[in-house]
Amino acid sequence: MIVLPPSEGKAAQGSGPPVGQLSFPALDGSRKRVMTALVRASKRRDAIGVLGLTPGLAGELARNLALKTASTLPAADLYTGVLYDNLGLRTLAGEAWSRAEESVLIFSGLWGMVRITDPIPPYRLSMGVNLPPLGGLGTFWRPRISKVLDGVPGLVVDLRSATYASAWQPGERSVTVRVFRDGKVVSHMAKATRGEIARALLQEGTTPTSPEELAKVLDALGYRVEVAPPARAGRPWTLDVHVS
Template sequence: MYVLLPPSETKAPGGDGPALDLDALAFPALNATRQTLIGQLSALCGGDRARARAALGVAASKDAEIEATAELRTAATRPALQRYTGVLYDALDLASLPRSGQARAGARLLVASALFGMVRGDDAIPAYRFSAGSRLPGRGPVAADWRAPLGPVLADLLADGAPVVDLRSGAYAAFAPAPGAITVRVLSEAVPGDPTTRSVVSHFSKHAKGLLARALVASRADMADAAAVVRVARKAGLRVERTGPTTLELIT
C-alpha cells in the first residue's frame, strides 16, 4: 500500500547526503517539470531578493531560506521524511519506529511537493522554500505545472492494485486527482459518542494524519482495502469509521 502525504513549509536544514540527483528520485516521468521549476526557482532566489520574497510569499525573516533555495542544486540532502518537519511529521515520529517500520515508511509514504511533484519517503532532497501557494514570475499557479505530468503517475500507482490512502491537503490534492484512492476526513467530536456534534478540524488534522500514517507503516499487516486500513488504525488506538467503499472518517 501507499500513503500520500502533504509536505511542510518548514524543513530541517543541512544534511549529510550528496547533492540532488534527479535521476535517483522516484517517478522519473516528473523529471522534466522538476528540472524546469528548479532552474527557475534557484535563479529567482539567487537574484533580486525582494522579487523572490514576493514570489514565495514570505517576509525578510525567511531570507536564509531563500539563500538556501538558491543553492538547492548543490546543497547536501536528507531523506524526504527527515527533511520535512512540523505537526504531521512530529506525529509520524519516524526516528522512534523500528528499522522495519522506517523501511516501510521510506517505501510506502509518498510526499507531495510543489518543487518535485511527488517523492518517496527515502528520496534524498535538499532544503528549499517553495509551496503550493508560490508563484514563479511569468508562470501560473504551480498546480497547473503538475496536473499533466503527475496525473498519469498517480493513475499508474493506483492501477498497480495496491491501496492508496490519500492524506494530502486540499492545495496539494489539486495538483492531480487520485481516483479510487482511500480518502480520510478528520473530524472532532464535541460530545463523545454523539456523531451529530462532529465538525471538520484543520490544525489538529495534521497531527491525526501523522498518527494514521505512523500506524499504517508500523504494521506488518497486508492491507488490501479500506476495511483493512480501518482494522490497523483501530488496533493502533485510533477512532476510524468507514463511511463508504473508499471513504473514512478519523475522529479526534
C-alpha cells in the same frame, strides 16, 4: 500507498552531496524546470511576494539560490513539523521502515514527489505558488504525476492538505482523512493525528485494499472512525477520525 504533504519546517542543512538522481526519474525534466524557475524567482526584487513568503522568511531565499550546490539529506530527515514529529520515521524499525520506504510518498512543490530516502536539499516552495513562467504548481504537476501514479494499483491513504492534493487526484480508490473534536474539524490536531495514523498503519503491517478495510484496521487500533463513500463519481472516500 500513503501520500503526505511536506512540511514548511525543514532541517537547516544536510551533509550529503548535491541533489542528483531521485525516485521517479520520469519527473526529472520537470524538476529541473521548476528548480530553474525557483532560482530565478528567488533573485527578483519582489521574490517574497512571488513565493508567498512573509518578510520574516526572507532568509529562505538563500536556500533556494543554493539549490544546485547545497548539501542534501534524506527526505525522512529534512521534513519536520507536527505531522512528521508524530510519524517519527526515524524511530521506525525493521519491516515498518521497509514499508515506509516502499509505500510513503511525500508531495513537493519543487520535486513533485519523493520517497523518504531521496536525498534533497532544504528549500522553500509551496505547491500553492504561481511560479513564473510555469504557473500554478498544482496544475503544473498534476498531469505529470498522474502519468506516473495512475497505473499504480491499491488503496491510496491520502493525508495531504488541500494544497498538495491538487497535484494528484486518485479519485474513488483513495480515502482522505478528516479529524474531528467535539463535532468540529480541527486543523493543528489533524496534523498530529494524521502522523499517528500513518505510523500506526506502517507498524501494524496489513495492507487494506478498501476504505472499509482501512476503517476496520484503525478501529482495531483504537481509533473512533466513520467512513463515507464519495459524494460523487471520481471523488475520494472520506474517513472521519474523532479525537477527545
